[in-house]
Amino acid sequence: MDSKITIDNIKKIEAGIREKYIKVANNPEGQFNYPTGIKGLEALHYDKTLIDELPTVVASFYCGVGNVFSLWKINQGDRILDIGCGAGIDTILAAILVGPNGSVIGVDIVPEMITRAKKNLSLMDFDNVIFQKVSGKNLPFPDDTFDVVISNGVINLIPDKEAVMSEILRVLKPAGRLMMADQVTAGSIQKDIKARLANWFQWEGGTIPGDDFLASLKKVGFKNSDLAGETGFNSTPKTKGVYFLAEKPTLSLNLWAFDCSNAPADIKALKM
Secondary structure: OOOOOOHHHHHHHHHHHHHHHHHHHHOOOOOOOOOOHHHHHHHOOOOHHHHOOOOHHHHOOOOOOOOHHHOOOOOOOOEEEEEOOOOOHHHHHHHHHHOOOOEEEEEEOOHHHHHHHHHHHHOOOOOOEEEEEOOOOOOOOOOOOEEEEEEEOOHHHOOOHHHHHHHHHHHEEEEEEEEEEEEEEOOOOOOOHHHHHHOHHHOOOOOOOHHHHHHHHHHHOOEEEEEEEEOOOOOOOOEEEEEEEEEOOOOOOOHHHOOOOOOOHHHHOOOO
């Protein structure tokens, strides 16, 4: 996190996020510089069969910056975490994709968004979805819990991005994937901290360059991190929507790398 951002700054940012997304929880239309609702889902080329599963009133609350499901195949039975789930549209779509043997948890720091997500869920018939008010910096889940973590237009708003990335890595299973759409700056980070804070909720102050995003993913321990293209949904002329895909490493134990000369006979027998 930028050392110039103080605890008081973070409190103001979090209060500003809640103020903004209370409005979004009531009606996202007109709150963003790109299409929302069904128009947004269609513009981002979500699978039409998935869109058709959503009641019109539920679909109207979509306000993502990309189609995270275009990045990798979701498997039946997967366990998925949606960071910054908002009104829960991606969470519900993920529940359709994982089927009855899978499960999805959506988390968000804004209580009003969680309330909206639960109302949306109540209009559908699912028993494999949970919504919780949770900070991405302190996820209340054991290590190695989820097959996939998704996030759509969220990390740019968080001051301590690496803290969230570290938590995502922790709760992913080995070889689990992060599938994310977010806003990055199209130029360099503003040096004036006051200007950054003033522009935080115009999606400029909190954004960082895509290369910096990738560097942070690598720093916290992800492998095969990739900026996988632009979404076409840009919050401002100075930002752009992009896709990120990253993988949690697996623990590879190479028995042949060890000196087995003093090992028990049953272990020696493996080296044939």
